[in-house]
Amino acid sequence: MKLNQTLPQLELPWDMIHLGLGQPSGQLLPSEEIGKAAAHSLSVEARSFLAYGDARGNPDFRHTLAQFLTGQYSGRVDPEQLLITNGNSQALDFICTLFTRPGDTVLVEEPSYFLALRIFADHKLNLVSIPVDDEGLRTDILKEKLETLTPAFLYTIPTYHNPASVTLSLKRRQDLVSICAQKNVLVIADEVYHFLNYSDDPPPPMGTWCDRCPLISLGSFSKILAPGLRLGWMHTSEKRVTKMAGSGLLVSGGGFNPFTSEIVNSIVRLGLLTPHIQHLKNIYTKRIETFSSQLKETLPDQAVFQIPKGGYFIWVRFPEGIDTNAFRKAAQKQKVDFYPGVLFSHKKGLKNFMRLSFAFYDEDVLTEGARRLGKVISEHLS
Amino acid sequence: MKLNQTLPQLELPWDMIHLGLGQPSGQLLPSEEIGKAAAHSLSVEARSFLAYGDARGNPDFRHTLAQFLTGQYSGRVDPEQLLITNGNSQALDFICTLFTRPGDTVLVEEPSYFLALRIFADHKLNLVSIPVDDEGLRTDILKEKLETLTPAFLYTIPTYHNPASVTLSLKRRQDLVSICAQKNVLVIADEVYHFLNYSDDPPPPMGTWCDRCPLISLGSFSKILAPGLRLGWMHTSEKRVTKMAGSGLLVSGGGFNPFTSEIVNSIVRLGLLTPHIQHLKNIYTKRIETFSSQLKETLPDQAVFQIPKGGYFIWVRFPEGIDTNAFRKAAQKQKVDFYPGVLFSHKKGLKNFMRLSFAFYDEDVLTEGARRLGKVISEHLS
Numbered sequence: 159m160k161l162n163q164t165l166p167q168l169e170l171p172w173d174m175i176h177l178g179l180g181q182p183s184g185q186l187l188p189s190e191e192i193g194k195a196a197a198h199s200l201s202v203e204a205r206s207f208l209a210y211g212d213a214r215g216n217p218d219f220r221h222t223l224a225q226f227l228t229g230q231y232s233g234r235v236d237p238e239q240l241l242i243t244n245g246n247s248q249a250l251d252f253i254c255t256l257f258t259r260p261g262d263t264v265l266v267e268e269p270s271y272f273l274a275l276r277i278f279a280d281h282k283l284n285l286v287s288i289p290v291d292d293e294g295l296r297t298d299i300l301k302e303k304l305e306t307l308t309p310a311f312l313y314t315i316p317t318y319h320n321p322a323s324v325t326l327s328l329k330r331r332q333d334l335v336s337i338c339a340q341k342n343v344l345v346i347a348d349e350v351y352h353f354l355n356y357s358d359d360p361p362p363p364m365g366t367w368c369d370r371c372p373l374i375s376l377g378s379f380s381k382i383l384a385p386g387l388r389l390g391w392m393h394t395s396e397k398r399v400t401k402m403a404g405s406g407l408l409v410s411g412g413g414f415n416p417f418t419s420e421i422v423n424s425i426v427r428l429g430l431l432t433p434h435i436q437h438l439k440n441i442y443t444k445r446i447e448t449f450s451s452q453l454k455e456t457l458p459d460q461a462v463f464q465i466p467k468g469g470y471f472i473w474v475r476f477p478e479g480i481d482t483n484a485f486r487k488a489a490q491k492q493k494v495d496f497y498p499g500v501l502f503s504h505k506k507g508l509k510n511f512m513r514l515s516f517a518f519y520d521e522d523v524l525t526e527g528a529r530r531l532g533k534v535i536s537e538h539l540s
Numbered sequence: 541m542k543l544n545q546t547l548p549q550l551e552l553p554w555d556m557i558h559l560g561l562g563q564p565s566g567q568l569l570p571s572e573e574i575g576k577a578a579a580h581s582l583s584v585e586a587r588s589f590l591a592y593g594d595a596r597g598n599p600d601f602r603h604t605l606a607q608f609l610t611g612q613y614s615g616r617v618d619p620e621q622l623l624i625t626n627g628n629s630q631a632l633d634f635i636c637t638l639f640t641r642p643g644d645t646v647l648v649e650e651p652s653y654f655l656a657l658r659i660f661a662d663h664k665l666n667l668v669s670i671p672v673d674d675e676g677l678r679t680d681i682l683k684e685k686l687e688t689l690t691p692a693f694l695y696t697i698p699t700y701h702n703p704a705s706v707t708l709s710l711k712r713r714q715d716l717v718s719i720c721a722q723k724n725v726l727v728i729a730d731e732v733y734h735f736l737n738y739s740d741d742p743p744p745p746m747g748t749w750c751d752r753c754p755l756i757s758l759g760s761f762s763k764i765l766a767p768g769l770r771l772g773w774m775h776t777s778e779k780r781v782t783k784m785a786g787s788g789l790l791v792s793g794g795g796f797n798p799f800t801s802e803i804v805n806s807i808v809r810l811g812l813l814t815p816h817i818q819h820l821k822n823i824y825t826k827r828i829e830t831f832s833s834q835l836k837e838t839l840p841d842q843a844v845f846q847i848p849k850g851g852y853f854i855w856v857r858f859p860e861g862i863d864t865n866a867f868r869k870a871a872q873k874q875k876v877d878f879y880p881g882v883l884f885s886h887k888k889g890l891k892n893f894m895r896l897s898f899a900f901y902d903e904d905v906l907t908e909g910a911r912r913l914g915k916v917i918s919e920h921l922s
Contacts, residue, residue: 181591181592184588184591187587187588187591188590189582189587192582193578193579193582193583196575196578197575197579200571200574200578205566205569205571207567207768208566208569208571208574208766208767208768209563209564209566209767210563210767210768243905244626244793245793247793248789248793250789251637251789254637255633255637255662256662259664260641260642269886273788273790273791273792274792275788276787276788276791276792277788277792278788279788280637280638280787280788280789282638282641303824337669380592384590384591385590385591385794386588386590386593386794386795386798386799387590388795388796388798390624405658405662406629406633406655406656406657406658406659406661406662407629407630407633407659408630409655409658409661410629410656410658410659411626411627411629411770412767412768413770414770415770415771415797416768417766417768417800418797418799418800511697
């Protein structure tokens with residue numbers, strides 16, 4: 159059983175099974191494909207991707223990416239609607255710099271991606287949350303809040319939510335667009351899990367509506383190729399792309415990642431991306447089956463969760479009054495870990511939840527992890 | 541004569557010689573070396589550079605870089621004093637996010653790098669300038685200003701200044717450190733041209749004093765390898781590295797550029813960096829000789845400049861009352877361009893200066909450019 163083979167970001171004991179980790183395992187990182195693509199990119203005479211590039215990203219790559227997205231989505235994506243980024247964390251940071259000032263209000267979901275909350279804190283933003291339910295963001299509550307609030311933007315994770323694993327329904331997407339168009343509220347849609355669907359097709363990505371309301375959709379290669387590439391994109395109106403490309407940072411740096419863009423351009427052009435995504439989906443589908451059936455077996459009945467239809471996460475709910483942090487230390491002693499729900503709340507709520515993920519470990523490790531976790535929780539709750 | 545072969549960042553007419561451009565020509569971008577290094581990096585089994593990485597940058601790469609810098613500098617650089625960045629523009633943006641709020645005062649040099657001024661503007665900072673003379677930043681005036689001002693930081697380009705081409709003397713470096721230590725003012729030293737010395741050795745880089753006063757030295761591979769890599773580093777105290785590594789952006793993204801870091805790690809390990817820097821120095825030394833002697837011949841006597849000892853730039857001074865912008869249109873008509881001095885002033889001064897560079901064009905193009913420019917200026921001033 160191989161455990162923590164690749165984990166530069168965190169320092170974990172070798173025998174710890176950290177079921178909270180939301181990153182792909184080392185074996186799923188396509189180094190062979192990246193090697194082929196790098197050789198392809200660097201074999202050509204043109205070296206423009208080594209120079210200061212177009213502030214919006216390499217034109218050729220934006221063209222390739224637009225074609226790829228058009229093929230994946232139901233609607234057409236235009237290269238002029240794309241701006242290449244260093245991934246969604248950097249894109250969020252950049253958006254905060256351009257569109258907020260300290261003290262501004264930003265709307266987030268409850269729960270939300272915990273590290274996005276940290277980025278907003280670094281920009282000294284004031285967070286107000288809107289709950290999510292099984293259909294995603296509660297757009298009715300959003301509408302109410304916007305009666306009195308004028309936020310700098312709304313941050314939402316519409317598809318295969320991190321951590322709640324829910325997906326915003328088509329009806330709610332349309333509501334969201336119409337509400338935010340009317341109130342002129344900028345929507346930042348983090349769509350990093352959109353391509354990782356296992357048992358259904360998600361509604362169209364929010365980027366589809368980028369000309370219908372103020373909206374920036376964030377996409378990334380972190381989950382469909384490799385996080386270390388630090389490469390992603392914004393999909394928004396051409397006008398907003400032009401505006402952002404005029405920022406000091408982009409004019410000075412000349413595009414966020416021209417070199418890596420060219421390598422990923424080759425990956426897509428060589429036809430290596432689509433099969434890799436399918437490979438990931440096959441692996442994750444099997445992992446979900448194994449992991450969730452093992453969890454059903456080992457977790458006590460008070461622990462409730464939905465089987466994820468996409469993305470990375472299982473969001474486990476315990477009865478009110480139970481604090482998952484209370485048994486985290488005991489879990490760590492038994493060499494299993496998770497992320498407690500409170501991490502995903504900007505107001506220290508959600509204590510009776512935990513986030514689990516099946517992205518980092520093989521099926522046998524997930525099985526063992528579910529056993530360890532079940533044992534600890536059963537002991538704690540009995 | 542090859543003119544604008546590689547210019548994604550700017551759209552120039554093919555026959556324009558833009559003597560203002562501060563970027564290396566396409567032929568100087570080491571694609572062969574990068575190809576070898578990529579093959580080397582991607583041939584190894586360990587794939588940790590494709591995963592979310594250490595927030596400070598790949599440990600192995602920081603070790604390699606520390607060794608390289610220790611070899612180049614007179615003093616020892618510790619890996620724990622290094623934080624890997626996406627280049628100096630991104631580093632400046634990151635520093636503004638972490639250490640400033642809108643309305644804060646930042647001290648800059650007059651002149652200063654014009655795109656840094658744009659980044660500061662995006663962060664809504666209030667700029668106050670300190671003049672530079674032939675020995676660099678006027679530390680006596682800095683001292684006076686600090687009697688009444690409490691800036692968020694001071695931004696300086698100590699070595700082979702952009703655009704003024706001057707270098708801060710050792711005495712002034714020591715003064716700067718002692719003044720800023722006493723007043724607890726953070727120094728941001730942009731040392732991107734430090735390795736490009738042609739006719740003398742510069743004083744030790746400001747990073748040398750990073751434990752003696754609040755200081756972050758910014759280094760970059762943009763000028764010594766390729767701008768498109770978007771890779772650089774901060775050299776500062778271990779304590780400040782740790783603090784910055786705890787930012788939301790870095791914890792979420794896991795290091796700014798793990799993939800490219802590994803490729804540059806291979807470039808250094810394979811012994812390809814040092815000879816490439818020497819190659820650049822040989823080329824630029826010859827270009828300076830040719831270009832400056834041609835300029836001496838073709839520019840009227842009112843135009844005064846020093847022959848650069850390093851870096852990228854020639855900073856030409858005209859008599860007070862002459863506005864270089866006044867003949868820019870005429871120059872463009874004659875298919876030659878430059879950057880007027882006013883670009884490098886945050887208060888619309890320096891109108892009687894212009895920035896020229898020898899980084900982008902071969903000697904024959906520089907010669908022709910100097911001829912065209914001389915003709916336009918002579919006509920204008922006669």
